[in-house]
Amino acid sequence: MMSLDRCHNIQDLQRRARATLPHPIYDYLEGGADDEWSLKRNTSAFDNWQFLPNTLMNVASVNPATRLLGHKLAGPILLSPTGMSRLFHHDKEFAAARAAERFGTFYGLSAMGSTRIEELADSSHGLKFFQVYIFKDRGLTREFLAKSKQGGYQALCLTVDTPIAGNRERDIYSGMTIPPRPTLRALAGFATKWRWLAGLAKNRDFFIANVADRLNATERGTSSIIDFVNKQFDPSISWQDLEWLASEWDGPLILKGVLSPDDARRAQRIGVSAIMVSNHGGRQLECAAAPIDCIPALRDAVGNDLELILDGGIRRGTHVVKALAMGADACSIGRPYLYGLAAGGEAGVLKALEILQAETIRTMALLGATAIDEINQSHLVPVGRLVAQPPS
Numbered sequence: 482m483m484s485l486d487r488c489h490n491i492q493d494l495q496r497r498a499r500a501t502l503p504h505p506i507y508d509y510l511e512g513g514a515d516d517e518w519s520l521k522r523n524t525s526a527f528d529n530w531q532f533l534p535n536t537l538m539n540v541a542s543v544n545p546a547t548r549l550l551g552h553k554l555a556g557p558i559l560l561s562p563t564g565m566s567r568l569f570h571h572d573k574e575f576a577a578a579r580a581a582e583r584f585g586t587f588y589g590l591s592a593m594g595s596t597r598i599e600e601l602a603d604s605s606h607g608l609k610f611f612q613v614y615i616f617k618d619r620g621l622t623r624e625f626l627a628k629s630k631q632g633g634y635q636a637l638c639l640t641v642d643t644p645i646a647g648n649r650e651r652d653i654y655s656g657m658t659i660p661p662r663p664t665l666r667a668l669a670g671f672a673t674k675w676r677w678l679a680g681l682a683k684n685r686d687f688f689i690a691n692v693a694d695r696l697n698a699t700e701r702g703t704s705s706i707i708d709f710v711n712k713q714f715d716p717s718i719s720w721q722d723l724e725w726l727a728s729e730w731d732g733p734l735i736l737k738g739v740l741s742p743d744d745a746r747r748a749q750r751i752g753v754s755a756i757m758v759s760n761h762g763g764r765q766l767e768c769a770a771a772p773i774d775c776i777p778a779l780r781d782a783v784g785n786d787l788e789l790i791l792d793g794g795i796r797r798g799t800h801v802v803k804a805l806a807m808g809a810d811a812c813s814i815g816r817p818y819l820y821g822l823a824a825g826g827e828a829g830v831l832k833a834l835e836i837l838q839a840e841t842i843r844t845m846a847l848l849g850a851t852a853i854d855e856i857n858q859s860h861l862v863p864v865g866r867l868v869a870q871p872p873s
């Protein structure tokens with residue numbers, strides 16, 4: 482198996498993750514809804530744009546640092562909230578949060594994570610936000626808010642693209658459950674994954690840590706993610722819930738899963754600080770628009786007072802730079818850091834961030850930009866169209 486030193490891009494980390502993880506767990510990480518059209522489109526939509534570089538720009542020093550939600554980041558890349566990191570590595574969310582801290586960016590802890598809000602707060606002193614879903618048990622949301630405040634989380638994030646579960650057919654075929662219970666069919670997929678199996682001796686925290694105590698014995702038992710979401714999440718979630726959350730949380734509030742300019746404007750009026758322009762990595766509404774295709778209209782709709790984070794499809798530094806050129810303030814990654822987590826725990830997550838950061842810096846230099854705020858739409862030309870003459 483390829484060592485981390487020999488992983489030169491995100492695809493190398495993906496290959497290593499695939500070789501490490503039992504097949505149902507890899508499919509849970511990788512999969513999208515229905516035919517995975519949105520999943521593929523999130524990345525391929527970047528190919529509609531080509532760069533128009535400026536030359537002779539003195540790029541001896543290129544600085545990818547930026548500011549987001551009032552904090553300085555080492556680069557324009559965040560770690561998106563993802564559920565059940567214990568599936569991928571025994572150091573679970575701690576490893577990802579520590580890597581984000583070492584790199585200098587935000588880590589998003591998911592309400593579906595396998596680590597408690599307060600445990601992560603005690604072990605990581607980096608930037609972090611907590612991502613909530615609205616459960617039918619509204620008391621849980623109040624508990625999340627109180628713990629996030631107490632734990633010093635810099636921001637809160639509400640995900641709004643999951644009123645019900647998306648149709649992730651890979652999980653249905655593989656029989657993926659939480660905790661994982663290999664069926665006879667899936668047994669072979671677990672049996673040969675020695676590195677992953679060795680992690681079982683370290684811990685078996687395969688539960689949704691911030692929710693587990695509130696579930697009754699039947700609810701705590703083995704279930705598919707789809708069943709869990711459909712039983713526990715409240716599909717009646719509405720704008721009133723966002724208003725309520727905004728009135729209860731006095732720090733920066735991020736709304737995740739918005740693609741429509743109308744929704745963005747409405748959220749802005751309620752007082753949201755940032756929007757994660759996202760279709761949940763193609764795991765929820767199949768055929769939802771690719772985030773990169775939504776950025777220009779969203780930027781026009783909200784002006785410069787609301788921060789836009791492109792979330793979904795980033796696999797290269799060129800994707801990061803294209804997103805910034807279209808009007809995003811930063812980008813967020815899910816699968817790329819999870820590949821790193823599966824491939825090598827904290828070091829693997831850091832490797833994913835470092836790969837994307839190095840590619841971003843190289844792209845900026847070759848584009849003739851020495852700082853993030855120098856990247857703009859003049860650096861992009863739609864593929865298939867001739868470069869326009871400047872007005873004389």
Ligand SMILES: Cc1cc2nc3c(=O)[nH]c(=O)nc-3n(C[C@H](O)[C@H](O)[C@H](O)COP(=O)(O)O)c2cc1C
Nearest residue numbers: 561562563564591593640761762793794814815816
């Ligand atoms: C395994 C996995 C679990 C996820 N769990 C959550 C979650 O609990 N909450 C959430 O808001 N988004 C979740 N997401 C979506 C990510 O936050 C993010 O939107 C998506 O991964 C971005 O697309 P990318 O993987 O192409 O970077 C999850 C994504 C993956 C791959």
